Amino acid sequence: MSFRHNITAILLCAAMSLFASCATSEKTHTDAAPSPEAQSDRLVEIDFTALEKDVVSDPERALNTLDDFIYSDNPELAERLVYLNILFGQASLNLLEQRQAAGALGPALAADLLTNAEESFSLATSSQQSEYHPAAFRGLARMQQRQGSFVDAWEFALTWYEIAHNDFSLDDHLLIGEIGLARLVAQHQIGADEMAAPHLAIESLEAAIAIDASLYNSRIKLADFHTWQQRQQIAATILKDAITASPNYGVAYQRLKTLCLGDRNLHTATLKELCETVASRGTVLWYYGEALYLQARDARVASDFVKAMTALDKSQQAFEESAALDANFESSCRAWISIVKTQRVWMLRDEGNIDAAIAAAFEVMDYNPSALKDPLEDQSLANAIDYLIADIYSAGDMRKAIDLLRKVCSVDDSVALFVNNLGLFTRDLAGTLIRREQHNEAAQLYQESWDVYSRLVELRPEHPRSVNDRALIAVYYLDEHHEFAVQELHRVISIGEALLAEMDENVPEEERRSVDEAVGDAYENLAYYQVFRLNQVGNAEKLLKASSAHYPFKERDGVKMIRNKLEQIR
Helix, strand or coil, rough: CCCCCCCHHHEEEEECCHHHHHHCCCCCCCCCCCHHHHHHHHHCCCCCHHHHHHHCCCCHHHHHHHHHHCCCCCCEEEHHHHHHHHHHHHHHHHHHHHHHHHCCCCCCHHHHHHHHHHHHHHHHHCCHHHHHHHHHHHHHHHHHHCCCCHHHHHHHHHHHHHHHHHCCCCHHHHHHHHHHHHHHHHHHHHCCCCCCHHHHHHHHHHHHHCCCCHHHHHHHHHHHHHHHHCCCHHHHHHHHHHHHHHHCCCCHHHHHHCCCCCCCCHHHHHHHHHHHHHCCCHHHHHHHHHHHHHHHHHHCCCHHHHHHHHHHHHHHHHHHHHHCCCCCHHHHHEEEHHHHHHHHHHHHHHCCCCHHHHHHHHHHHHHCCHHHCCCCCCCCCCHHHHHHHHHHHHHHCHHHHHHHHHHHHCCCCCCHHHHHHHHHHHHHHHHHHHHCCHHHHHHHHHHHHHHHHHHHHHHHHCCHHHHHHHHCCCCCHHCCCEEEEEEEEHHHHHHHHHHHCCCCCCHHHHHHHHHHHHHHHHHHHHHHHHHHHHHCCCCCHHHHHHHHCCCCCCHHHHHHHHHHHHHHHH
16 A cells, blocks of 8 residues: 555645655655554544544544544454455545546656555455445446446446445445446457446446436436337437426437437427427427438438428428527528528429429528528538539520529629629520520620629739739720720739739649639730730730730630731731
């Protein structure tokens, strides 16, 4: 027991931050011990009822009280020695837990406290005083649990259970259940040998719940135990009981969600039943709505369109009812309803029902205009609309794509993707109409394209591609804004070349290429203005040479066209 007297020194040093004086304050076996008579007198004076309370509430004081008795050779203390060791071990573990909870447990103190607990409880297990064996094996199980040795902890727990389970208190049942669950997890996660007598942990947790039905965390642990043993239905039933007992706590709902990852039918069925039986329905309905949404997603993956749409309808209804019942849920329910409505857009598109998907998209925008601002990823509304536009464009219906983009931008013209596409599509359709000699409508579309690109530049004033594309409209297609467009093209070159100079090897090649191409386009558009608008040679050749130095280099068709015109006016 060479570590025991070090605890007092460690505690004193930690409290006073006097590390240099630790050597002088530390007790050793050679320190003068109290005389046997003094020890006997002190033992008589101890109020053991108060000491047992200190073991729980003030374990540091209890350790200081017990310290001088543990090593005593005084025969008058022999009968009390095992009992004192039990108290010493319990106080050591209690102090460890207190310090750990307070974030004030250093490694040296932790090691000493665990060693002291192990030595104290081991001494008691080898004693002939068998009445102390239950507390000793309990202490060893708890000590091993605290240092993460769950296999050993369960072995001690089984011995303790065998000799004392008929006298178990609520705390005893809870400890057996907690250690048993950790042992089972060790079996599955780190490959420990198969756990012996797992049913004892289950029975202890069940006994604890029978004693105190309000033990929410014990229900969670019991459900976890069955989950690890792949008893999904039993675990779901236990979680349902936990929700029934405490419907406003979220842990059981999350466990149920994870448990039913591969069986959303069980997930939704369990929560549906709870909606019908639990008085506090607002919370249950919220989680029921989430479960139905997940069921719809799974059904979509399985191409079960009817089931998916039915689940979405029920999900929306559940969130609406939840919001109506509890104002605290109103904001989150609205967010979820927006998600549900957006998922409906995706499902309609999956079915090839593009018009219905477009209508559903506008229903989302009417309900939640800010949904367009969600990141362009995965199942967002903006991403769905982008896919719908691509579908329409691929089908060759440019007017329908433009009409959709106009409506989207009328709802929110701050989403650069849609503003850019509207500017591009109106420009391209105008070009098609020019070739058909429909000049009046083409002129209107070019003007619209200029206006739309102007909005885009407001959104991205330092974006080379956006600035160039607006200037291009004036240079090529309008009879106004020319001087301004030329200034903007020079600004594109300035911005773009600065960006290129700042880029390092970590910049994606696609991003670098886009900026480089915009700079080249600006040089080319300046040359076009020089040759076609002014009908001058000027520095056009120099501009064309600069343009060809940028992506896609010599493959620029516009450069060839401008050079041909240049030859004509020389």
